[in-house]
Amino acid sequence: MKVGIMGGTFDPIHIGHMIAAQCAYEYEGLDEVWFMPTNVPPHKQHAPKATSQQRWDMVCRAVEGQAHFRPFDMELKKGGVSYTYDTVSLLRREYPGIHFYYIIGADMVQYLPKWFKIDELVKLISFIGLGRPGYRLEMESLPALLRPAVQLAEMPQIELSSTAIRQRKAEGKSIKYLVPDRVYEYIEGNGFYGP
Template structure:
């Protein structure tokens, strides 16, 4: 099976996440996309996300009608920071025989050299990079890369701001999420 791993805080998950996961799935002919909510991002340790159980519930709502979507809570079951290389190693070991794809945005592709052991991920998975229209995604020697162009106007920062302000009817957010 061809499986895409789409990690993130999903705090909250919004239509942009679902749209981009669908783009990646279609472009790479993935059988499934596994949404992987992180416990604590090493790059965002100063601002911990909403409780993992809540984010999983939000993902269940957002993906309920998507037969190709699965929620993988491996990182939520581990203590401490979520390191992608450890997760990719564990998933490949727990689910052998699959072809793996790590889905990420262009901003994360740019930041990849700051990740802990990205070469381990590269040895186990191809990368699908979601590039904003007009963005150039540079190749990296030794990394299998597929660039998917597309974007969505949703902004997680703006959605979090609106939720904190008590707003309702927030664009790109299912009304059952964040309530």
């Protein structure tokens, strides 16, 4: 079985995340993609605006009804800082029959050499790097050890981020069509990210 891991703060989850997951699913012929909200991301400067429960609720709403997508709360349950190496080690122990692929944006591919215990991590998991606007994937710049572990997939170029969505909400602008419908209803119904 082949499973893609779509990790992120998901504050909020948006259509860019969904498109990336679908492109990785099709490109690699994955059986499923698990959406795993991080608890405390090591590379972010600020804490998420939404609580862990609210981010989890949004992920569940986003993937509902999608046969090959599912929410996965391992990092939220584990607590603390979410290092990919620790999470993947745990995944491999709990699901020994699954080959995991970590789905990341092109910008993160360039940072892989700086990831915690990356030399060990590449022995445990493969990476699917997806093109993003403004980033050029340069595989030659990666250390030779990492290149075989990274596959590059294309996705429609969409300039969208959770930060931009929160900013739009704070300015009183609509975020309809930028997030899945059920996520939109949840955000509007609860007054998240508003002015």
